Amino acid sequence: MRLQVVIRYIGMVLQFIAAFMLASAAVSMLNGYDSSYYPLLLSAFLTALLGIFPLIFVDRTEELSTKEGYAIVVGSWLVACVVGMFPYLIWGGEFSLINAWFESVSGFTTTGASILNDIEALPKGLLFWRASSAWIGGIGVVMFALVILPSLGKSRHMLSNVELSTIAKDNFHYRSNVIIRILIFVYAGLTLITTLLLKSNGMGWFDATTHAMSACGTCGFSNKNDSIAFYDSASIEAILIGAMVLAGIHFGILYATITGRKNNIFRSEVVRTYIGMLIIVSVVIAISLYHDGIYSSFGESIRHSSFQVVSYTTTSGFATADTNLWTPLAIILLMFCTVVCACAGSTAGGMKIDRLLIAIKVLRNRIKLQQHPNAVIRTKVDGVVQDDGVLSLIMTFIVAYIMLALIGTIIYAMFGYDLMTSFSASITCLSNVGPGFGEVGSMNNYADLPAALKFTSTMLMLIGRLEIFGFIQLFFMKSWR
Template identity: 35%
Template sequence: MIHLKAIGKIMGALLFLIGVLMLPAAAISWLYSENSNPIMISAAISLFIGMVLFFSFSKQDEFVRKREGYLIVALSWIFMTGFGMLPFLLSKEIVSVSDAIFETMSGLTTTGASILTDIEVMPKGLLFWRSMTQWIGGLGIIVLTVAIFPLLGIGGIELFVAESPGPTSDKVHPRISETAKRLWYVYVGLTLLASLLYWAGGMTLYDAVNHGLTTMATGGFSTKNASMAYYDAYPFIQYTAVVFMFLAGTNFTLIYFGLIGKFHRILKSDEFKSYALAVGMLTLILFIPIVSQSDYGWEFSFRKAIFQVVSLITTTGFVTDDYTQYGQGVTFICFMLLFLGASAGSTAGGIKFVRHATFLKNTWLEFKRIVHPRAIVPLIINGERVTGRIINNIMNFLLIYLITFVGGSLVISLMGYDFATSLGAVATCLGNVGPAIGDVGPVDNFSFFSPEAKLMLSFLMLLGRLELFTILILFTPFFWRAN
């Protein structure tokens, strides 16, 4: 039996939190003499319904098991999208419900795909809320609530397991609430530092804060139509973005260990080493055609190459160049980057390097097992033996990911869109990246899709952000059967 009262109480706390987080955006509207009513009304609705739900079930048993954990995570993203899109609809800056769902889901899942055709004419308060949705979704709203739920008398271990991105067991503290708090300290600290450096580099304070929020969230929403290409004349800003995108794509537990001086934890991480090596090699591969086919010069070409590689691998989606102009080879490489993802335990989407590393190492060892069938050949990742259960989980994930990509591409293509656009749209939404290929390249947007296609792509964003199983398990009959 699923404890619905516990779920209602937690949904109430989440909605209250969303309402509180809308208030800074309302303050921005007021500071810039804009109409703050749409955001204030949205905040009031979220706060009111949140309090009603929370206090209606405050005296109930809030026992949360694994089933409730997965259901809460799935419902929380649906609730957040439903209430998070209210400022767009009430302001009438986005009039279509499907458009509002797409834009809000893209923000909360840190995908960065957009239906907006002219970002710079949008009210600053709404753009700030748009950036906030990515920051909220970056490390995961559930991790935040795990940190504060003990204050509300609500346990959170099952929520953390369901929400925590990637197959990683690293913990910075044995108590789950302390782990969540320390990860958020790192997240907030790096966001503030990135914002200050952007400001020092030449951005306005408003733009710096917005880009600081979306950089650390690996979201990619910008306040400029040209994205980060707007700052081509500011090398410091673009290199700052590269550094913080790379950090945001790193396992946050490794960043924490680095901050407290435990550098050996970083050095023994196979995932981090493969992540850094991939960035270096791919930057070189892209640098060669860019410098040879353009008149950018060596430094500018290098900056274009490393920026785009880091942006795509970390699934941030900031843009400084149209990579499709350098030929089919570069376009294909950038398309394949949509399937990498960065590190598990980071704010990045995608498959994650640890899964790729596990798959490749296990495949290589399988040849050895064929030659020596009686030998015990363990799979070692990060200095630890990987169990058969984890290997099986990763193999299943990769298979389901491939099936979802193929099936989603088929559905979108049957809706009337060309082959490249269908593949690109599904790959970038499932991987939570943003730019892709076809008609959704780095200088395009998603406004031309039909309402049905936008809803389909929004669902794929949610699937990718919650790493497939959390959502798909809800469609299995045994999930709903009573124990």
Template identity: 35%
Template sequence: MTIHWIAIARTLGGLLLFAGAALLAPAGVALGYGEAAWWSFGGTALGTLATGGALWFGLGGVAPQDKDLGIREGFVIVALSWVVLSLVGALPFVISDVLPSYTDAFFETMSGFTTTGATIFGGGGNMDIEAMPRSFLFWRSLTHWIGGMGIILLTLAILPILGIGGFQLYRAEVPGPSADKLTPRVRETARRLWLVYVGITAVQVLFLLPAMSGFDAINHAFATMATGGFSTKNGSVADFDSAYVDGVITLFMVLAGMNFALHYRMLRGKAITVWRDTELRVYLGIIVAATGLLVVSTWSVSGVRLPVASEAQTSFAGYDSLGEALRYGVFQAVAIITSTGFGTADYEMWPPLAVGVVFLLFFCGGMAGSTGGGVKVMRHVVLAKNALNEFKQLVHPRAVLRTHLNGQPIAPAVLRNVLLFVVLYILLLFLGTLALAALGQDLWTAFAAALSCVGNIGPGWGTVGPTENYAHLPALSKWILSFLMMAGRLEIITVLIVFTPAFWRR
């Protein structure tokens, strides 16, 4: 079957139209605050709108009569859209000289759209975050918010005319082992998901307003619901030094890490069915267990003091009160498991037990169907259940056993998909580590940077830890990490499949 390149180009034109419209928002912020950067956003927006319009309207008359995109076209569009939109979104940084290096601008923009939150600001000669024009702070947060639910899904929601091959795009974009449609029509599904997304974001803004400015509240709500992690402060959420802010953001990070289909069911009064969801109970259980271990290991009077691993850890004497240990413990546990990456504490200085807990959370991820990155809780549940079945099969070799989830048998195709994803995740992690090490990074930093970017977490360890940034990395390392961010955001298979010979055969 021939790939419909004209249809792909026309669809990308539609996405560029949306990107051009999105760029007008920070242009408006710049005008509102009297910043000269408005023209860099405005000029980029006009050029993007012109290019998108030429593709969308110019190719409208020559597009294939069969307007339903196949699965291959869906994969190509999703993969290309993130690259193209990041290339475009990086231009205002360079035009305004906020970032003189286009590599840095692309890295920052890809980090935004993929909700990774890894930044190059505050190091390597780049300006501090708080010194940036407000329009660029807003643009970083907006790329988070758009990328959180997915550029393709957003387009399907607001441009019904795009309804070509909708489910192929939806299936390729929505996070998780499978895409669970809320309604038979994909566009209606997209609209309802975005209504939930917008609604929860608005509620968080209202909750944050008593403790911060409207601008900061909007930016942090965008970053929280997208599980992104870009902040308007150099020290992230820690700079607000507010237990109230920590509590609000923690709550909404938990909500952002949940499957948005469950939010929709809760709004329809089906809370009981929501609680019966196995993945949700495991997700909340991991948060509770991790928080408990972090509290025990960081509370100064808990009595748990294992030998320290470095001189840096000896300077951490522990939190004086249970409330303080709980505040910082639950925040960091939720920030890492949901891949948000906000920071209120330097977890590298914590005792070894706490460091080990945080490290394990890097491999967890949020729920399937959430804006979180990582492996996803669903896959861990499926792997655990399948492993138990394999053990039973060894004891009872003649038994016919099926792996079940929420009372329903898991299709063999889903099991294969989960196993393939985990293998590719590990392979990509180690290849990324080797590539970064070959470019001069120490092995621990190389591993941490690759792990953080493929999991869309943001902060890592070593020289890219929670109080550091990625500015010092070589240019080629940043392009490699940008690819890892995109692959991780699109669940790896969606990206890597376009590099296989079988994908291009007729």
């Protein structure tokens, strides 16, 4: 593996991050040089310097090996999280070393969990940087680098193999350079439309932009301590639901729908399952909430349940209600949403509904095979036969996910947290959702966790964001042929 090439590509990612830091400093400047101006400017300078150095020394490379591709993706994510801490650390306030690391990882992995007790105390420049980290994380740090990569063809393809989950890659029917165009076009377009809609519904420009960035990155960072509950506006909630639902759909399918191609959202079995799941779970939770008298009317119940279900499923983590106060049935269903999450190829994290759909089909076929041992039964999604390698990888992923969730739960429990807090915190970090239940509920935060648990949570977030194997592979690179 050519380490210098990996460093060069990471350097390009750092240039993008530095550009966003500068943009945040500009926001700070527009707000009367608030207290975040100097930390952001300083961070931008240091990040740019780190990134420029390898660009000066290492020449452009056309070809990348798979190993180098993995190292670039995982390395970029880790380095982005490290430099993302700079503005927080220099600004101070509630940001100790571990808190800054937690907030940075939470942003870049689009988890949206926070350690801040008073988000509103943050200056606007820093709030914009926080939303930017979520937005950059949403599209994938590496995807940004790819847009400016002068090298064409194979190297791009190599990186997108790692960045997107294997299922998403199989669903794409475009050349790799088109993939980048799709991601940028759909992602930036969705963010812009959401911003305009939020603005026209009563939010200020700043709040509209940051919330749109956060919603499209399925991160869930809000500028308010009470999250979206602060606005208490059905129209704002409806816009965010729309943005989150779309951000949770395979971007290639969204692009195909916009450009009038055949493999659109109306024909996709995965999207149908996803939308169906959102509707059914929202209605069941609403009935449960209304039946138990949590909300006085069914309309209010469906408003809150649909927002929370979409927020959890798309791994956003915005909140309009304290879900800790909801019925046990609602909590269990929201936990199910936290595990399953949205579609592959979107900005959402977690297990992905594609894997669940295939796993269910594999189970059904297994039962059929026991009844008819000589039958040849294939597993199909959207009419495409899935090969055994993919099926095996999916089942392995599910097992790995469950194991990691259990390990996380045990670690939390070791620190004396109750089962609800331990399990929900573990799965919510692994799925990059953000809020869990118990002491890490939708109206609470991670501020009171001990430093070791905060670090464990960030590791779970990174493992989840890099589709488990992407992260684990990093430790076996030497023996990897």
